[in-house]
Amino acid sequence: MQEDDSEGKNVTAAADLTRDRQKRERETWTKVLASLAETRDKRLFAELFGHFGPRIKAYIIRLGLPAASAEEVTQEAMLSVWRKAHMFNASKASASTWIYTLARNLCIDRMRKEKAVEYELPEDEVDPSPxxxxxxxxxxxxxxxxxxxxxxxxxxxxxxxxxxxxxxxxxxxxxxxxxxxxxxxxxxxxxxxxxxxxxx
Structure with a gap:
């Protein structure tokens, strides 16, 4: 019984450490994005691009886009991060939540375009500007x-x-x-x- 308790405590401790690490990582990237919003520093953007680029692409592929389209949407999403960084509010969302939301919205737009027969854009939704x-x-x-x-x-x-x-x-x-x-x-x-x- 004691051995089972020990294993349970170890699992719980490991889960707590993982949560703490993930929380620290979220806070770090939130600070980087907030700094980018203020400074427009290309080095900070490069850091965000390097960290989130591969993750966003994998996420978009999981949503159902082929790799080639996912690559394009990823680039659009990261460009949106650069253009819209001033709109980021750290008190409302973490950097990862905000960036993934941008990517998801772009992915939905792309899916609607590629499957126009199956999807219909609402009248009040403006097409992405070129x-x-x-x-x-x-x-x-x-x-x-x-x-x-x-x-x-x-x-x-x-x-x-x-x-x-x-x-x-x-x-x-x-x-x-x-x-x-x-x-x-x-x-x-x-x-x-x-x-x-x-x-x-």
């Missing part, structure tokens, strides 16, 4: 240029993580490298991307 297409194209080109500056090993893991939505363990298995190497390559890649963005 006025930011130029800004989107510039940002996309800058990101491609930044990715081109990375060593091949780092670019490879970044591509598999962001563009293909693979987990760290899946990447490690595919490339035949330790999980720690995947994480360190991604960390180095994001550091280089931040340095590149600083120079812009």
């Amino acid at each position: 006025r930011h297409d130029g800004e989107h194209a510039i940002l996309e080109q800058r990101m491609k240029t930044a990715l081109g500056t990375l060593p091949e090993a780092q670019a490879q893991v970044l591509f598999l993580s962001y563009y293909e939505g693979k987990s760290h363990s899946e990447i490690a298995e595919q490339l035949g490298i330790p999980l720690g190497s995947v994480k360190s390559r991604l960390r180095l890649a994001f550091d280089k991307l931040k340095t590149h963005w600083e120079a812009q």
Whole structure:
């Protein structure tokens, strides 16, 4: 009986630690987004892009969009984060909740467009404006240029993580490298991307 109690306490303690870690992580990214809203610092945006980009793409794929469309919606979502950061209110939502909501809304818009026969837009819903297409194209080109500056090993893991939505363990298995190497390559890649963005 004592052993069962001990195991139960260990499980509870582990769950508490996980919740605490997740809470700290949410608070950290909320502070980063709030700072971006105030400063428009491209380095902060690069951090948000690096963290949320792969997660948003995987989320959109789970919602039902194919990988190619999910990639486009992810880029639109992260561009919306940049454009609408001033609208973020940390007292109403965490950064992750706010960003995922943006992504979900864009995903629904895309699904409605791609399945116009099955979905009908309400009359009072305004179609997304194309006025930011130029800004989107510039940002996309800058990101491609930044990715081109990375060593091949780092670019490879970044591509598999962001563009293909693979987990760290899946990447490690595919490339035949330790999980720690995947994480360190991604960390180095994001550091280089931040340095590149600083120079812009």
